[in-house]
Amino acid sequence: MTKDVPPPNGFWAQAAADPDRTVLIAPDGEEWTAGRLHAAGNRLVHGLRAAGLERGDAFAVVLPNGVEFLTAYLAASQAGLYLVPVNHHLVGPEIAWIVADSGAKVLIAHERFAAAARQAADEAELPEARRYAVGAAPGFRPYGELLDGQPDSAPADRTLGWVMNYTSGTTGRPRGIRRPLPGTAPEDAYLGGFLAIFGIKPFDGNVHLVCSPLYHTAVLQFAGASLHIGHRIVLMDKWTPEGMLALMDEHRCTHTHMVPTQFHRLLALPAQTRAAYDVRAMRHAIHGAAPCPDHVKRAMIDWWGGCVEEYYAASEGGGAFATAEDWLKKPGTVGRAWPISELAVFDDDGNRLPAGELGTVYMKMTTGGFRYHKDEDKTRKNRIGDFFTVGDLGYLDEDGFLFLRDRKIDMIISGGVNIYPAEIEAALLAHPAVADAAAFGIPHDDWGEEVKAVVEPADGHRAGPALAADLLAHCARRLAGYKCPKSVDFLAVMPRDPNGKLYKRRLRAPYWEGRERTV
Incomplete structure (x- = not known):
């Protein structure tokens, strides 16, 4: 692209202008051109429409990082559909809830997750004709049937669609974040423009490394935005620290999205291993999703330099x-508001607080709002005007920099993943041996926190290793592995006030004694 000619906006226009440009390196190393990926996305649109999907409908995917995931993203976003990415670590009933709640009319799964996907599709009563699998999966039609015989040409009536991510709340049930469809052509929006917030430019020799699962909101946003502004995408399926360094070196990766656990594991590599790879091409190593300990952040800046953001x-x-x-x-700041966002701190009475005063952190987007799908009460709750909060405590300094001093105290953050105790407690309370239960995070050197359960046994049941093992197995049948307690302790009586409120801080405190819970 010449400097005096603006690049075409959006992947589809770029693919038409330069179909031979390599835009994607798959996890197995296969290179995909823009034209090939464009054609796959077009065929999927035609296939989904042939399956009965219309503008405003949703389809769900249970997929690993791969070409099919990005094909689904491109198809949804030019056909006016909602793509519902599902965490592939979830078990059947959890996937079924999302499929049913979203109203997904088609489910695309990978054979790696076939058992959970089939259980989910059965429970959600999704017709077998609308189940497709990448690879072999009993009860699913081959994914190729969605594409075979469909034209490579752009579909008619192209209109912008969205990703509909599911995020859990303190009630434990995940809720879909649904934004209204604008009804405009995809190119009428500046696709990928939010990357300018981080100083990332269109084209400019950029190569984006995807090193976390695409079902995460931010990971898919970064990857999709990068694709739309002319960057090459390098996909990792299963992350390893040395594997990441090797890809950074081989493909001269310039930006990526990470979580602090990955920093921790990279820093644990032997010095000679770290020195063996050239990471100097990296311009923006952007991290979020969980607090990063100061010593880890400083060590990464010492190693990778000013790209650690x-x-x-x-x-x-x-x-x-x-x-x-x-x-x-x-030190310790998480930054200033994005140009398309506004931050504010309010007290419990809804009064906006001045700089330096601790309160609840609220945010809003200047580009539009959202609602929680089928949950207007949750949509209204925790809002002040156009601002919303996720319950974190913090303050803004006189320069507008935000410092977090606490977070939703009950939420567990393990390896950058939010885990909500209410869902775990509900599973525990379904066991006949449990009279009362609590779940919370305790220190873990690698993951930051791990899940601990404390249980009050029901009458007639004895606390001990046998009951603990039974409860852990019980949770494993009902919850994704990352949500399951790693250990169970017992109390004769749980600490609750006269109104029934659990004093969870009292339970958590002994495990954090002598250690600061990073916020």
Whole structure:
């Protein structure tokens, strides 16, 4: 692209202008051109429409990082559909809830997750004719049937669609974040423009490394935006620290989205291993999703330099951003508001607080709102005007930099993943041996936190290793592995006030004694 001619907006226009450009490196190393990926996305649109999907409908995917995931993203976003990415670590009933609640009319799954996907499709009563699998999966039609015989040409009536991510709340049931479809052509929106917040430019030799699962909101946003502004995408399926360094070196990767656990594991590599790879092409190593300990952040800046950047945000929208320079000047900050966002701190009475005063952090997007699908009460709750909160506590300094001093105290963050105790407690309370239960995070050197359960046994049941093992097995049948307690302790009586409120801080405190819970 010449400097005096603006690049075409959006992947589809770029693919038409330069179909031979390599835009994707699959996890197996296969290279995909823009023309080939464009054609796959077009065929999927035609296939989904032939399956009965219309503008405003949703389809769900249970897929690993791969070409099919990005094909689904491109298809949804030019056909006016909602793509519902599902965490492939979930078990059948959890997937079924999302499929049913979203109203997904088609489910595309990978054979790796066939058992859970089939259980989910059965429970959600999704017709077998609308189940498709990449690879072999009993009860699913081959994914190829969606594409075979369909034209490569652009579909008619192209209109912008969205991703509909599901995010859990303290009630434990995930809720879909649904934004209204604008009804405009895909190219009428500046696709990928939000990357300018982080100083990332269109084209400019950029190569984006996807090193986390695409079902995460931010990971797919970064990957999709990069694709739309002319960057090459390098996909990792299963992350390893040395594997990441090797890809950074081989493909001269310039930006990526990470979580602090990955920093921790990279820093644990032997010095000679780290030195064996050239990471100097990296311009923006952007991390979020979980607090990053100061010593880890400093060590990464010492190694990778000023490319280590941080953001604070929510799936619902809004956020802050801090460069390495910002953080070194103001250690602990998560940054200032994005240009398309606004931050505010309010007290419990809804009064906006001045700089330096601790309160609840609220955000809003200047680009539009959202609602929780089928949950207007949740949509209205925790809002002040156009601002919303996810329950974090913090303050803004006189320069507008945000510092977090606490978070939704009950939420567990393990390896950058939010885990909601209410769902775990509900599973525990379904066991006949449990009279009362609590779940919370305790320190873990690698993951930051791990899930601990404390249980009050029901009358006639004895606390001990046998009951603990039974409860862990019980949870494993009902919850994704990352949500399951790693250990169970017992109390004769749980600490509750006269109104029934659980004093969870009292339960959690002994496990954190002598250690600071990073926020």
